[in-house]
Amino acid sequence: MKTDELIETLGTMVERVEGRSFRNAFIVALVIGVALAVCAMQALLGTSTSALRQSHVGLMILTVVFVVGVVAAGSSYLLRAAHPGMAARTPIALLVLLVLAFLCAGVAGILAVDPATRSEMIFGPPWTICVMCIPFFAIGPFIAFAWVLRQGAPTKLRAMGAVAGLVAGVIGAGACALHMPGPSLPFIGLWYTGPILICALLGALLGPRVLRW
């Protein structure tokens, strides 16, 4: 086929393009993703109001700030990076900062407690729930992100996949926290962040395959 023929063909139907369509689709995907994660949690574990009531207010605020912060910064990255040639350094810096801060808080929490009670604090509560469930709850949001991002034009698929995985993991962690709010800082620092980072890693591995367009 001649390239000029192709160009003429492409030129036969040129319609006005509205700028907001991708942004709207992304918001829809985000809402669907969150809903899927919460539904998966509800179906598998169920929310426990008593646990939420008994939980430490400071830790709960910290969790909410972390989840909302990562989802906001991550969404900003995904939205920008789905546009070819658009830099997204600020959101990436914010993401790194947030995750590091959360990790540091966890490590500081671990160091601050008496070594005798440390292991009880970390391994006492059912930590396997977090490790198993966060990646599981993240599947829905990740699929939703992949669906919408493929409609865009991501050009760095590995980075895109990693951030999509990270945000999906954080949404999964948020859903998990509805069932079992973090009992202590060392606990959430370790058992939330670990699975979240695994999600980011899986996202980076899957990115080049699932985000191709």
Add this chain to the structure above:
Amino acid sequence: MDARAEEPELRALMLAGLDGDASAHVALLKRLSPRLRAYFKNQLQRIGRGPVEAEDLTQETLIAVHTRRHMYARTQLFTPWVQAIARYKLVDYLRRTKISARDMPIDEVQEELSEEEPVGTDSRLDVESLLVQLPVKMRRAIELVRLKGLTTTEAAAASGMSQSAIKVSVHRGVKALARLVEREGVGREDR
């Protein structure tokens, strides 16, 4: 010619195209194709791929510029936008054909897009044989509007379809064609 010096013109064409100006859109694609061709030829030469693959990639990139128009933010520079797409299509080609990116350092598109390679080789795809694979309605609408050059109104009268049906069919048809090109395009012979 310096690609940067042309940025204002190319951007103006892109913006007009986004507003629905078909001739500006065609003009843009026509101006991009020699640059893309030169870029891909240059890059592919190093791994011993010929002009046919370069033409395939040029066409894939043009299709991407068309089908991903909505991913151009009106405030953004146009040249980096095209460069990012061209580079992505090259990386995607290397990935598909299992050529390690390490074997071929990808230059910044910047310099490459400033060269021109006006004469295109035919790609391996034939538009007629692709059209045959489309549903009858889409094929007919594209044939009327594209091959015979009718307006939407004339095509509607000639085919007995409504104007909006013609529009929708051409629109979907072009999208389907783009998908076919992507599916049958470059790199498939390596499998």
